[in-house]
Amino acid sequence: MDGNLPQDFFVKRKEAYKELTDLLLKALENGQISTEDSEDASRFILERLDNISTDTYLAAFLEEVANRWPCFKPILIHQQHEEIKQEDEQKIQEVENEIGEISQNQT
Amino acid sequence: MLDATTAETPKVPTRTQVLAQTEHKTEVDTTTLSDSLRMAHEGNEAARKAERDNPANLEKSLGEVSATEHFTQADLDEIKTKLELSDDDPTYKRLSSFASYLGAARQAETNGTNVEIELGTSWDNVRDAVVEGITRDGKLLDKFPELSDITDPNAQKAYIEIVLARDPRLHSEIAKRVNAVLTDVKLKLSDPELDEAEKLKKKEGEYDDVQKQQLGVLKTYLDQWGVEAGDIEQLEKTLDLNDPALALSDTIRYLKHARGISDEDRLGDHISNQSAIDQAEKEASQLRAQKLQEEGKKEKNDDKVATLKASIEALEKKVDDKTRANESIQTAFKTRKVGGNTRTDDDFNAARQAFQAIRELSNSESDLAQNINFITKYRHERDLVKQQREEKESDPDKKAKTEKRAADKELLKKDLQEALAKAAAGFLTKKFNDAASDQKIILTAAQKEAEKNGEKWSADALKTINNILNNGRWSEYHEDTGKWTFDQAQIATDGKMLAARQARSEDGGKELVAGFIGYSLDEATEKNKIAAAQFGGRAYDALSDAEKAQADTLFTKRKTDFDKLYSEQGETIKKRFLTDLFRARGVTDRKILGVGLGGDLILTKEEYGLLNNYFGDMMEKGLKDSKDAQKSLKALQEKGIIPDSKLKWLLYILLALGGAAALGTAGVAGVPLAGMAAGAFGK
Numbered sequence: 115m116d117g118n119l120p121q122d123f124f125v126k127r128k129e130a131y132k133e134l135t136d137l138l139l140k141a142l143e144n145g146q147i148s149t150e151d152s153e154d155a156s157r158f159i160l161e162r163l164d165n166i167s168t169d170t171y172l173a174a175f176l177e178e179v180a181n182r183w184p185c186f187k188p189i190l191i192h193q194q195h196e197e198i199k200q201e202d203e204q205k206i207q208e209v210e211n212e213i214g215e216i217s218q219n220q221t
Numbered sequence: 222m223l224d225a226t227t228a229e230t231p232k233v234p235t236r237t238q239v240l241a242q243t244e245h246k247t248e249v250d251t252t253t254l255s256d257s258l259r260m261a262h263e264g265n266e267a268a269r270k271a272e273r274d275n276p277a278n279l280e281k282s283l284g285e286v287s288a289t290e291h292f293t294q295a296d297l298d299e300i301k302t303k304l305e306l307s308d309d310d311p312t313y314k315r316l317s318s319f320a321s322y323l324g325a326a327r328q329a330e331t332n333g334t335n336v337e338i339e340l341g342t343s344w345d346n347v348r349d350a351v352v353e354g355i356t357r358d359g360k361l362l363d364k365f366p367e368l369s370d371i372t373d374p375n376a377q378k379a380y381i382e383i384v385l386a387r388d389p390r391l392h393s394e395i396a397k398r399v400n401a402v403l404t405d406v407k408l409k410l411s412d413p414e415l416d417e418a419e420k421l422k423k424k425e426g427e428y429d430d431v432q433k434q435q436l437g438v439l440k441t442y443l444d445q446w447g448v449e450a451g452d453i454e455q456l457e458k459t460l461d462l463n464d465p466a467l468a469l470s471d472t473i474r475y476l477k478h479a480r481g482i483s484d485e486d487r488l489g490d491h492i493s494n495q496s497a498i499d500q501a502e503k504e505a506s507q508l509r510a511q512k513l514q515e516e517g518k519k520e521k522n523d524d525k526v527a528t529l530k531a532s533i534e535a536l537e538k539k540v541d542d543k544t545r546a547n548e549s550i551q552t553a554f555k556t557r558k559v560g561g562n563t564r565t566d567d568d569f570n571a572a573r574q575a576f577q578a579i580r581e582l583s584n585s586e587s588d589l590a591q592n593i594n595f596i597t598k599y600r601h602e603r604d605l606v607k608q609q610r611e612e613k614e615s616d617p618d619k620k621a622k623t624e625k626r627a628a629d630k631e632l633l634k635k636d637l638q639e640a641l642a643k644a645a646a647g648f649l650t651k652k653f654n655d656a657a658s659d660q661k662i663i664l665t666a667a668q669k670e671a672e673k674n675g676e677k678w679s680a681d682a683l684k685t686i687n688n689i690l691n692n693g694r695w696s697e698y699h700e701d702t703g704k705w706t707f708d709q710a711q712i713a714t715d716g717k718m719l720a721a722r723q724a725r726s727e728d729g730g731k732e733l734v735a736g737f738i739g740y741s742l743d744e745a746t747e748k749n750k751i752a753a754a755q756f757g758g759r760a761y762d763a764l765s766d767a768e769k770a771q772a773d774t775l776f777t778k779r780k781t782d783f784d785k786l787y788s789e790q791g792e793t794i795k796k797r798f799l800t801d802l803f804r805a806r807g808v809t810d811r812k813i814l815g816v817g818l819g820g821d822l823i824l825t826k827e828e829y830g831l832l833n834n835y836f837g838d839m840m841e842k843g844l845k846d847s848k849d850a851q852k853s854l855k856a857l858q859e860k861g862i863i864p865d866s867k868l869k870w871l872l873y874i875l876l877a878l879g880g881a882a883a884l885g886t887a888g889v890a891g892v893p894l895a896g897m898a899a900g901a902f903g904k
Contacts, residue, residue, distance in 0.1 A: 150397065158655060162662075170673065174665035178658050 119167055127163065130172060133189050134159055134179070141185035155183045291392075292399040294320045300399070303406045304634050312638045315354035316399060322351045323392055352382045360642030364649060367871040379860045380868065383853050384875055390651065394644035402637050409629040414613060415622055421610035428603035432457075435596045439472070442582075442589055448479045465597040469590055473583050480575040481559045488576040491550045494543040501543070505536035649804075650705070656800055656878045657698070661691060663793045667786075679782045682738040686794065689737050695801035707805035716802060716824050720831035729835070730795050731787055740783050744776070751775050792839055796878065799836050803874050833866050840873040847877035 119127075138155060141147040147155070159179065166172050176193060180186040297313065297320050300306075306313045355361055356378060362368055365385070371377040385391060436453045443450045450456045461467040482488060512529040515521055554569050564572075582589040614623050668683035691697070695715070696707045715733060722729030732742060741747040745761070751772045752761040761772060824832075844850040850872055857864060864872060
């Protein structure tokens, strides 16, 4: 366990592991990826993912993995979904803050 | 290296599509899942970890290949049989050493046994065989020209062993190629009809071998008797080997001829006569004894004595007749000249003795007769097998198949011969693909970080650099062919520039990167560019003081951004140049850091020297940061080898370029480098 890593990032990285694993195994089952490529991909992931400790690196890493081995492309959908969700939550928070400020000013 | 089956891949959807999707992932224990990813790569990681945990136990890393690809001696032997390779075939021997090396290491890793026990020989012996195999494979060494520059053979072998032979990825690549040949051998060389024909052909060959051996025995007989029978092939043609009686008769004829004996000599009659004489004398002698006995009796039987006498006289007559006949034969023998020479009684006696011996050889119990019998029997069986084979191969379809199979065999032999060299090429390509990915990740992450921090200029600059590096400035990967191409002329141009700047103790990399993004290192030029962009195309000097102040602020900001970008990403860009130079020179050149380069990549020895100095610190740092490189350097040092700059380059490319170490030393825009060591990419 990475002691200095924020818990939410640690979870995010584990999620990435999970999703990459699912996609790789599924692609292997479907014959979407050759055994040789799957070995290369898993080696590439294993050698790097544990060392990643920022969102930007994780995003760049997943982008590259998906570019090199297209069976991982769905992970970009998930990532995009998460980003949109975060943006929305941030906007909602901002609106709520604004509403709170307006209410306070009115009182 | 994309699989053709993955061509149809999902596109990144629109925002609406994404939001329309429901959460499709269920909560699963992530530890288990990450473990299962590891299991997809099982063994490799375990072996890697084992090696990491126990640096002294380097051999264990060989077991890594077990989880991915490996090949056994049995696999090789199957290939050898199908491709009809000899035991001494150099490719077979080379790969055989590898099979032993890998198999023993795998066994030792799995069972925890001693590698030497598994091998049944010393580890050094097998390892030496493997290293020797690599050393002698010219095509493989072409991929690592630096190794050819090592003049001390022991140092060369140590280098090969420590840097190459132990690399599990190279093993895996070799195994893949051997297995590909094995698959093809099974697929292309497995027609039952043709297999049968091949078996028959093999049997035919075995028969031929036995026959040749036996003809050799026959030849020794003939040699002993002074018969000039020529070599075995001539002997085979001369004798009628289809019928043992005829073959024997032929042989006897040759032997008689060798002793100057002809049928006219009637030596056979002489021997028969002598035999009759001997028999008659023996009988006469017995009858004489009987006659004496009868005559000595008190009451002798006169009739019986008379009968015995008559018989004795008849036998004596026979002896006389036969003796005369033989004298006549002997006289006739002597009257016939051979080669102009008169024959004597001694000649007659010698010829008679030889004839007697030859006659004994023709006896069915004699070794000669048995030998000929054996030859003709095998000849007969061989002909039957040949006939069967020809029947199997006779129809046009099978003929075509046979021809195709022969062609396939040749191709597969070539594949096998090139297995080591292609494995080395594949091994290098994968390393470079990974390194290129690492460089892309670092630049993309920096770009994203800059975007997040609202640093638009830096983000755009990083994007541009990433595009330039990955889209053909020096090299380009083509997904359709799975191959890289290199712009050797551009590499040479940039290399010359870097070398020239290095000669003036300047950092040419900075100039290179500035050129990529249209930034000028010259203050006046850059300020003019800013003025033109911000103030309607005007020159800096034409600006008002207030406008100049604005332009100055922009300039300072841009300079700070550029310096930061270069200090953080300069190394990544330099690494890319270094690897592209390494690879591009491999396309045409066999000498590294030397003269005689081919193609458009023309750099002088001096320029290479300057480049080596320019990249020296980066390589030293990379080697220092890489555990694998440190381990190898230590092992080399223990053998008394201190790598020079060329070999350090090779070590750097092979051991320190890619992977987490490369990523871990990189900086990210917006994050101080000092923090990176244990921060953004370190644990």
